[in-house]
Amino acid sequence: MKVIQESDIQERDVDFLALRVFLKVIEILGGPAKIIEYRNLTWLPSLMVSSYAVVLHEEMGYGYEEIAKFLGTTKNTIKAMLSASVELVKEKLMEALEEGEGDKVEENKLKTHVAGALAKLAYKEIKEGREELGLLSHFVSHLSDVYQIYWPPIVLKKIKGLDFPVTKEKIYEKLKELTIEGFKFDEIYRDFPDTIHSPSSLLKLIAEKIKQKK
Amino acid sequence: MEDVITLSSALTDAIEVEGTPSGVQGLDNLFFKTKIQNGKITVIPLNGIPKFSVVNITGANDTGKSIIAEQFTIKQASLGNNTVFVTVETPAKFLVSSLKERAYAMSINPHSIENNIFIVDAENNDSLRENVANLLDTLANVIKKYKIRNVVIDSVTGLYEAKEISARTIVRKIYNFLKKFYQTAILVSQKRSAHDEFSVEGAGGYAVPHIVDCNIAIAKKIIESFYDEKLYGKPIGEMVRLFRIDGCRMCGHDTSTRILEITNTGLVVIGKTLSELRSALKREKNEEADKNESNTRIRYTGKGR
Ligand SMILES: Nc1ncnc2c1ncn2[C@@H]1O[C@H](COP(=O)(O)OP(=O)(O)OP(=O)(O)O)[C@@H](O)[C@H]1O
Numbered sequence: 174m175k176v177i178q179e180s181d182i183q184e185r186d187v188d189f190l191a192l193r194v195f196l197k198v199i200e201i202l203g204g205p206a207k208i209i210e211y212r213n214l215t216w217l218p219s220l221m222v223s224s225y226a227v228v229l230h231e232e233m234g235y236g237y238e239e240i241a242k243f244l245g246t247t248k249n250t251i252k253a254m255l256s257a258s259v260e261l262v263k264e265k266l267m268e269a270l271e272e273g274e275g276d277k278v279e280e281n282k283l284k285t286h287v288a289g290a291l292a293k294l295a296y297k298e299i300k301e302g303r304e305e306l307g308l309l310s311h312f313v314s315h316l317s318d319v320y321q322i323y324w325p326p327i328v329l330k331k332i333k334g335l336d337f338p339v340t341k342e343k344i345y346e347k348l349k350e351l352t353i354e355g356f357k358f359d360e361i362y363r364d365f366p367d368t369i370h371s372p373s374s375l376l377k378l379i380a381e382k383i384k385q386k387k
Numbered sequence: 388m389e390d391v392i393t394l395s396s397a398l399t400d401a402i403e404v405e406g407t408p409s410g411v412q413g414l415d416n417l418f419f420k421t422k423i424q425n426g427k428i429t430v431i432p433l434n435g436i437p438k439f440s441v442v443n444i445t446g447a448n449d450t451g452k453s454i455i456a457e458q459f460t461i462k463q464a465s466l467g468n469n470t471v472f473v474t475v476e477t478p479a480k481f482l483v484s485s486l487k488e489r490a491y492a493m494s495i496n497p498h499s500i501e502n503n504i505f506i507v508d509a510e511n512n513d514s515l516r517e518n519v520a521n522l523l524d525t526l527a528n529v530i531k532k533y534k535i536r537n538v539v540i541d542s543v544t545g546l547y548e549a550k551e552i553s554a555r556t557i558v559r560k561i562y563n564f565l566k567k568f569y570q571t572a573i574l575v576s577q578k579r580s581a582h583d584e585f586s587v588e589g590a591g592g593y594a595v596p597h598i599v600d601c602n603i604a605i606a607k608k609i610i611e612s613f614y615d616e617k618l619y620g621k622p623i624g625e626m627v628r629l630f631r632i633d634g635c636r637m638c639g640h641d642t643s644t645r646i647l648e649i650t651n652t653g654l655v656v657i658g659k660t661l662s663e664l665r666s667a668l669k670r671e672k673n674e675e676a677d678k679n680e681s682n683t684r685i686r687y688t689g690k691g692r
């Protein structure tokens with residue numbers, strides 16, 4: 174009889190995932206500089222809470238009350254966050270950000286449901302592989318030192334600004350000059366799928382192609 | 388119209404329910420399917436619990452739930468079906484020795500099944516016990532890695548105890564997971580209240596029974612009257628265990644209340660129905676009455692002489 178050992182036990186890191194969601198929210202809002210520019214730093218606490226709430230709900234199956242207790246807020250707040258419509262906020266957000274410029278911003282308070290919708294959106298992006306690019310680049314460049322493979326951080330740097338999912342033509346535009354491990358990008362990208370869903374799936378595609386070619 | 392299927396094609400296309408042995412004597416023939424053959428309905432026993440179903444066993448403490456869970460594990464392992472046992476209440480090392488003893492009682496050499504039983508010790512791991520997502524991630528990993536066919540959880544109550552609100556959510560997640568991985572599963576759940584002994588609605592409110600495929604309820608009964616004494620053949624003050632299949636949406640099943648016995652080697656055996664006991668008692672009474680009557684007659688004739 175085999176007692177399952179530590180190495181087979183999986184643990185979800187809620188804390189880290191909440192952090193990733195939070196960073197993705199900031200990216201969606203235009204990055205730290207943008208948030209400072211709009212004087213919207215006061216948004217951050219409720220964005221942290223909503224990021225955490227979404228993760229507890231989606232990953233752990235916590236109910237509103239449990240989340241509220243865990244995060245030290247009210248059940249109604251959590252309910253408003255988690256039942257917010259992502260679509261609605263997607264439209265309104267742009268308005269809010271645009272009209273936010275100038276003095277008005279000082280009173281530009283973040284509504285609970287907007288915070289919730291942003292976190293939900295960010296969570297979905299991450300689940301679909303579109304990690305906050307800064308975070309991904311950081312890890313990739315760190316690992317590329319460890320494994321002595323230097324092309325992934327270069328690729329990530331070059332595709333900065335692309336809005337995933339993206340067509341393979343757009344990728345080509347950015348990377349056509351690259352030579353990766355001795356292969357021209359021209360040869361590598363030819364049988365890529367028409368749309369590429371995330372930076373990490375792009376890296377995977379490239380790695381697979383190189384392996385084939387070798 | 389492609390979306391509309393005729394009843395006859397639905398009947399032929401539907402997955403045939405199959406049984407898989409439970410390792411509990413007297414239990415396997417209580418599940419059956421019906422088939423129409425030559426215009427007649429025939430009942431075909433499954434010779435086991437329905438495969439790919441999630442079976443909930445509920446009852447108060449000491450009713451034999453864990454023993455059934457262990458017998459199922461051992462039997463399945465002996466058939467080469469890899470089984471994972473999630474222990475929530477008993478530390479793994481006690482479970483291992485209990486499984487070994489149980490195997491000997493079932494005349495199965497524990498060494499022969501050693502590689503077919505996998506134990507997830509949630510008793511000793513807070514993150515597994517308190518966080519169903521971690522438990523299911525771990526199970527997914529174990530199921531894939533070791534080609535697991537059956538999952539036993541003793542008990543699910545221990546997974547939602549501290550947080551009654553989400554009992555339903557937790558059980559539903561477990562259920563969906565087990566379905567996704569085509570597992571045959573035994574979930575043990577404890578009944579804490581003494582009220583309404585013989586019902587499947589346990590401590591987690593209505594969480595478990597409405598979600599799972601099959602429910603088995605076990606109750607304790609104290610012998611309280613002379614009638615009970617006669618019926619169950621045990622003295623007043625002693626306890627008997629009663630067993631009933633309380634619904635199964637996968638197949639047909641026996642609906643009577645039966646005696647559940649725990650043998651002196653520690654195995655659960657499902658026995659006679661209460662109505663069988665009653666008619667046996669009646670027969671006995673009639674025989675006695677007959678005897679009495681003839682006795683009287685003899686005496687009477689004697690006196691007349
Ligand atoms: N070897 C044995 N011989 C006789 N009886 C035994 C043996 N092993 C266990 N039992 C009986 O089986 C009962 C325990 O059954 P089991 O542990 O399955 O209970 P349970 O329903 O799982 O209870 P709980 O809810 O407390 O876990 C005990 O009451 C004990 O009397």
Ligand SMILES: [Mg+2]
Nearest residue numbers: 452453454541
């Ligand atoms: Mg038990």
